[in-house]
Amino acid sequence: MRSDARKFVIVASNEVFDSIRSRRALVLLALYMAGSAAATLLFISFLRNIEAQLMKSLGLPESANAGSVTRELWKSEVFRGAVAHMVRDRELAERLLSIPPLGLFYGWLAATFAPLLVLLTSSVRISEEIWTGSARFVLFRCPRLTWVLGKTAGQAVQTLAALLLGACAAWITGWIRLKAFDAGPAAWAMMLFSLKAWVYSLAFVGLAMGVSQIFASPNVATAVCFVALFGMGVVHGIAAHARNPVLREAAQGAEIVLPGGHLMDAVWHFDAPHFLSGCAFSAALGMLYLGIGYAFFSRRDM
Amino acid sequence: MKPLAGEHTPEDLGPIAQFSMNFALEFRAVRKKYGRRMALDGLDLQVPAGSVFGLVGSNGAGKTTAMAVAAGLLRISGGEVKVLGAGFFHPAEAAGRLALLPQDSRLPPHGRVAELLEYYASLQGLAPAARKKCVAQILAWTNLEDRADSRVRTLSHGMARRLAIAQAFLGEPELILLDEPLSGLDPRESARIRSMITEKRGTRTIVISSHILSDIELMCDHVAFVEKGRLVRQTTVERATGRSDVIAYLLGAGSPPVERLKTELPECAIEWEQAGRVLKVRSSNRRLSVPQINETVCRALFESGVELVEIRCGSSLERAYFEATAEAVTPRPSPPGAGARP
Secondary structure, three states, X not given: OHHHHHHHHHHHHHHHHHHHHHOHHHHHHHHHHHHHHHHHHHHHHHHHHHHHHHHHHHOOOOOOOOOHHHHHHHXXXXXXXXXXXXXXXXXXXXXXXXXXXXXXXHHHHHHHHHHHHHHHHHOOOOHHHHXXXXXXXXXXXXXXXXXXXXXXXXXXXXXXXXXXXXXXXXXXXXXXXXXXXXXXXXXXXXXXXXXXXXXXXXXXXXXXXXXXXXXXXXXXXXXXXXXHHHHHHHHHHHHHHOOOHHHHHHHHHHHHHOHHHHHHHHHHOOOHHHHHHHHHHHHHHHHHXXXXXXXXXXXXXX | OOOOOOOOOOOOOHHHHHXXXXXXXXXXXXXXXXXXXXXXXXXXXXXXXXXXXXXXXXXXXOHHHHHHHHOOOOOOOEEEEEEXXXXXXXXXXXXXXXXXXXXXXXXXXXXXXXXXHHHHHHHOOOOHHHHHHHXXXXXXXXXXXXHOOOEHHHXXXXXXXXXXXXXXXXXXXXXXXXXXXXXXXXXXXXXXXXXHHHHOOOOOEEEXXXXXXXXXXXXXXXXXXXXXOEEEEXXXXXXXXXXXXXXXXXXXXXXXXXXXXXXXXXXXXXXXXXXXXXXXXXXXXXXXXXXXXXXXXXXXHHHOOOOEXXXXXXXXXXXXXXXXXXXXXXXXXXXXXXXXXX
C-alpha cells in the first residue's frame, strides 16, 4: 500500500514534468493564457462601449475612468433585479453582484474553456503510450491502477496550474486596461473561480483519461472526447430549452451523470450545500468515467 | 508444477536445474489467442534460475507473446504461468524482480536519458542514492555516459536500443526478458552487450529471444525451439550443438592418419569426409575431454604433415534448429486434388 502510494506520487510528478517536456502542454497553456488575456481585453472594450453609449444617451461627458459606470450599474436596483430574474434566485444574484465584473467574467471563461483545454491535453496521455508501446517499459514496474491514477493526478495538477495562470493573465490585463479596477476583490474572485472551475473540470479530466484508456489511437481518443462534449451540449440544450416536457425531463435526468448538470452548483453557487454537492458530483463523475476506462484498460493486452 | 513430459529431461536442463530444480519461469500448456489466431498453443517452458536462456523460433512462432505473458502484459487464454516461484506476474507483488526489453516499443521521446532511467529506477523501488549510482553504472555499461543529458528523441536507433537494454538491467532484477536485444546494434556494441550478458550468467536469469542463432549460441547456456506457439525442443546449448560430443577438424593438404587415430582413440568414432575435407571425432561416452582428444588428434596430424585449418566443437545451433524444427515448419501436404489445375 505504501509502495503504491509512493509510485502514485512518482508517476504523477513525472506526468507533470513530461507534459512540460513534451511542450504540447506548454503550448496549450500559453494559448489558454493568451486566450484569457485576449478575452478579458474584449470584455473590457465591450464594457467601455456600453459605458460610452450610456453616457452619450444621457448627454454626459465620456468618463476617463473605464469601469466606473459599470460599478455604478452593478449597484443599481434595476440591474440587480434583472440578474435575479436571470438566475431565478435573489440571494444568489446578490452574491454574484458582490463580485467584481471581471471576476465574474473570468468565472464564466474558466468554466467554459477549462473542459476544452482538459480534453485537448489529457485525452492522449494514456492512448499515446499504448500506441507507441512506451507503457510496456512501465507496466511491469508499476500496477496499472496506480499508473492510471498517477497520470490522472498529474493532469489534474496541470489543469489547476493552467486555470490559476489564466486568472493571472486576465487580472493583469484588467489592471492595465481598467482605471476603476478593484484589484484585491478581483484577484480574490478570480482565484476562487479558478478553484471552482478546477473542481468542475475534474469530471472532464476523468472523462479524458477514461477515454484515453479505451482507445489506443490518440487521435481517436481526442475525437471521441469532443464527440462526448458535443453530446453533453446537446443534452444540456434539450434540458434547458426543449418544449416537450417528457424530452426535457429525460434530458434533465440524464444530466445527473453529466458534468454540465452540476455546473451551477460547482461554479456559481457559494452556499455550502450547493457548492459541496457540485464538488462531490464533479469529482465522483470524474472517478466514474475514469473507472469505466479502467475496466477496459485493466484487461487490455499491452 | 510437475516436470514436463516428453519434451526434455532434467539432464537436458543443465547443471543448475539438476542441482536445484529451481525455475525462474515456468509455462505449462499456455494458450494465448488473438481473435481467431492462436499465438501460443499449449506452450511449455521451464527456464532454470540463473541460466541465460535462448528462445528461438521463426517469425510469429510466439516468442514475443511468451515474453509479454511472462511480464504480465498479456492475459492468457489457458494454461499456467509461474514467474519467480509465484503465479502470474503482478508488479504490485514482485516489482523490481523482473524486467522486460520489449521488441517494438518506443521509449518516451521527450525525456532525457538519465532522467528516464531514474524514473524507471524509482518505480523499481530503488532508493535515491542507489538510483543515481545504478543509473551511472548502467550508462557506463551501455556506453551512453556522454548522452546522459540528451533527449531520447535525439538518439540514433542503435543508441535508443542500448538505452532500452539499459533499462532492463536497472536494479539487477532476478529475471530479465530481452526480446531481440541486439537488433539494430553495430558490431562493436553487439559484441559489448553480448559479453556483458554472458558475464551475468549464474547471477540472474536472462531470457533472450532472437533470430540470430549465432548470438544465442554465444550468449546462452539453454535453448528452446518454439514453432507455431508450441515447444519443439528444450535443452542445453551444449547438447543441442553436440559441442562435447563431436569435434570437427577442417583439414588442408595431406591425408589424415585415420587408422592411427582409431588405434589411439579407441573410445571415439573417427569419420573422414573426403569431399569436405572434414575429420570428425565423436566421443559418445565422454571418457575423454575435448582438450585430451585435441591433443591426440593434433599431434597425429602434425606428425603426418597434414595441414590443419580449423577446429570446431559440435555443429552450429542453426543446424540443430533446422533439424529440430524441420517437421514443425514443413507445410502439411495438400489433400489429393486440392489446388490442382484442370
